[in-house]
Amino acid sequence: xxxxxxxxxxxxxxxxxxxxxxxxxxxxxxxxxxxxxxxxxxxxxxxxxxxxxxxxxxxxxxxxxxxxxxxxxxxxxxxxxxxxxxxxxxxxxxxxxxxxxxxxxxxxxxxxxxxxxxxxxxxxxxxxxxxxxxxxxxxxxxxxxxxxxxxxxxxxxxxxxxxxxxxxxxxxxxxxxxxxxxxxxxxxxxxxxxxxxxxxxxxxxxxxxxxxxxxxxxxxxxxxxxxxxxxxxxxxxxxxxxxxxxxxxxxxxxxxxxxxxxxxxxxxxxxxxxxxxxxxxxxxxxxxxxxxxxxx
Numbered sequence: 383x384x385x386x387x388x389x390x391x392x393x394x395x396x397x398x399x400x401x402x403x404x405x406x407x408x409x410x411x412x413x414x415x416x417x418x419x420x421x422x423x424x425x426x427x428x429x430x431x432x433x434x435x436x437x438x439x440x441x442x443x444x445x446x447x448x449x450x451x452x453x454x455x456x457x458x459x460x461x462x463x464x465x466x467x468x469x470x471x472x473x474x475x476x477x478x479x480x481x482x483x484x485x486x487x488x489x490x491x492x493x494x495x496x497x498x499x500x501x502x503x504x505x506x507x508x509x510x511x512x513x514x515x516x517x518x519x520x521x522x523x524x525x526x527x528x529x530x531x532x533x534x535x536x537x538x539x540x541x542x543x544x545x546x547x548x549x550x551x552x553x554x555x556x557x558x559x560x561x562x563x564x565x566x567x568x569x570x571x572x573x574x575x576x577x578x579x580x581x582x583x584x585x586x587x588x589x590x591x592x593x594x595x596x597x598x599x600x601x602x603x604x605x606x607x608x609x610x611x612x613x614x615x616x617x618x619x620x621x622x623x624x625x626x627x628x629x630x631x632x633x634x635x636x637x638x639x640x641x642x643x644x645x646x647x648x649x650x651x652x653x654x655x656x657x658x659x660x661x662x663x664x665x666x667x668x669x670x671x672x673x674x675x676x677x678x
Contacts, residue, residue: 386673386674387429387671387672387673388671388672388674389669389670389671389672390428390669390670390671390672391667391668391669392420392428392649392666392667392668392669392670393665393666393667393668394418394661394664394665394666396420398420398421398423399418399419399420400418400419400420401417401418401419401661401664402416402417402661403443403658403659403660403661404416404417404652404653404655404658404659404661405492405493405658406493406494406654406655406656406657406658407654408493408494408554412654413654414598414600414652414653414654415652415653415654415655416650416651416652417440417651417652417653417659417661417664418650418651418661418664418666419648419649419650419651420648420649420650421646421647421648422643422644422645422646422647422648422649423645424645424646425645425674426645426672426673426674427642427643427644427645427672427673427674428642428643428647428649428670428671428672428673429640429641429642429643429670429671429672429673430603430614430635430637430640430641430642430643430670430671431635431637431640431670431671432634432635432637432638432639432640433634433635434634434635434668434669434670435632435633435634435635435667435668435669436599436601436614436615436632436633436635436666436667436668436669437632437633437666437667438599438620438651438664438665438666439592439664439665439666440592440593440620440653440655440659440663440664440666441591441592441593441659441660441663441664442587442591442592442593442655442657442658442659442660442663443587443657443658443659443660443663444587444660444663445499445585445587446491446585446586446587446658447466447467447585447586448463448466448467448489448490448491448498448584448585448586449463449490449491449492449560449562450463450488450490450557450558450560450562451463451465451466451467451474451487451488451489451490451584452487452488452490452557452558452560453474453475453476453478453486453487453488454484454485454486454487454488454566455475455478455485456478456482456484456485457484459557459558460475460558461558462474462475462487465581466489466581466583466584467583467584468583469582469583470582471503471582472502472503472504472580472581472582473580473581473582474487474502474580474581474582474583474584475487475578475580475581476500476502476506476535476567476578476579476580476581477506477510477535477569477578477579478578479577479578480576480577480578481506481510481569481572481576481577481578482569482572482576483569483570483571483572484568484569485568485569485578486566486567486568486569487566487567488557488558488564488565488566489564489565489566489567489584489586490557490560490562490563490564490565491562491563491586492562492563493563493657493658494548494549494552494563494656494657495548495563495565495586495587495657496545496546496547496548496657497543497544497545497546497586497587498543498544498565498584498585498586498587499541499542499543499544499584499585500532500535500541500542500544500581500583500584501540501541501542501581501582501583501584502532502535502539502540502579502580502581502582503539503580503581503582504539504579504580505535505536505537505538505539505579506534506535506536506576506577506578506579507536507573507575507576507577508536508573509536509571509572509573509574509576510534510535510536510569510571510572510573510576511534511569511570511571512534512535512567512568512569512570513567513568513570514528514530514544514546514565514566514567515565515566515567515568516549516552516563516564516565516566517552517553517554517555517564518549518551518552518553519551519553522566522568523549525546525547525549525565526546526547526549527545527546527547528544528545528546529543529544529545529546530544531543531544532544534567534569535567535579535581536579546565548656587657587658593620593653593655593659594620594655594656594657595619595620595621596619596620596656597619597620597653597654597655597656598617598618598619598620598653598654598655599615599617599618599619599620599651599652599653599654600613600615600616600617600618600651600652600653600654601613601614601615601635601649601650601651601652601668602614602615602649602650602652603641603643603647603648603649603650604647604648604650605647605648606646606647606648608648612641613636614635614636614637614641614668615633615635615636616636618633618636620653620655632667643670649668651666651668
C-alpha cells in the first residue's frame with residue numbers, strides 16, 4: 383500500500399457529484415444558489431493550490447412549461463394552463479372567438495423571464511393590435527425591447543418566439559389565484575369583423591442560452607458539518623468557456639496558499655444568475671491534487 387498524489391479533474395461526470403437546477407433568488411438581496419456539490423470520499427484528500435483552474439459552461443433552462451396560463455374574455459378569467467402545456471391543436475383561447483378591446487391572455491412563471499414561445503394553428507384576423515404588459519407593483523405597463531413576430535397573433539399559423547427586455551421592476555402578482563410573474567397580451571384594437579387566435583402550446587425560455595456575463599459563480603470548500611467555509615472562487619463574473627483544454631481561458635482559483643478538503647468535506651459550486659440554470663446543460667472542470675491509497 384502506498385500513498386499517491388496526482389493531478390485530478392472534478393467534473394459533472396464524477397459519480398459522487400450531486401446536482402440540482404439553480405432557480406434564481408428573486409428577493410431584494412439575492413444570494414448564491416447551489417448547482418453542484420461533491421463530498422470527498424473518506425479515503426481521499428483533495429488539495430487545491432494557486433494555479434489550479436476552474437471552467438464552467440452553463441446554459442439556462444430551455445423550453446419550460448408555463449406555470450399558469452389564464453384567458454380573459456370580457457373580464458371573465460379562466461384557467462388555461464392544461465391547454466397551454468399540451469400539444470393539442472386549437473385548445474388555447476389566446477383571444478376569444480369574437481374578441482373585443484381589453485380581452486387578454488396571461489402567461490405566468492415562478493421567476494422573471496425575457497421571452498416565451500407560442501405555437502398556434504388559427505391566427506386572429508388582420509387588424510388586431512395588442513399590448514404586451516407586465517405588473518410593475520402598481521399597474522400593468524408595456525414591456526420594452528419587444529420583438530413580436532406574431533404581429534398580435536395575426537401572422538400565419540406557426541411557432542414564434544416573443545421576446546422583450548426583462549423588466550427590472552417586475553413584481554409578482556395574483557391572477558386567478560396564482561401569484562407569479564405574469565406577462566399579459568391585451569387586445570388594444572380589433573378590425574370590423576374580428577375573429578380570435580386559437581393556440582396549441584406555449585413555453586417559457588424558448589432558446590437554450592448561456593449564462594449572462596453579469597451572472598456570478600462561486601466555488602467553496604465546506605467542512606463536513608458545513609459550518610466552516612473556505613472560498614476557492616469568491617465571486618467571479620461568468621464568462622463562456624467551451625474549450626476545456628486551453629488553460630489560458632480558465633479561471634485561476636482565488637487562493638494564495640493551498641486549501642485542503644479532507645474526506646467528508648464538501649466541494650460546492652454555486653451561481654447567482656438572473657434565469658434558471660439547468661444542470662443537464664452544464665459542464666465544468668475543477669482541477670486539484672488528489673491524494674489516495676493505492677495497492678502496488
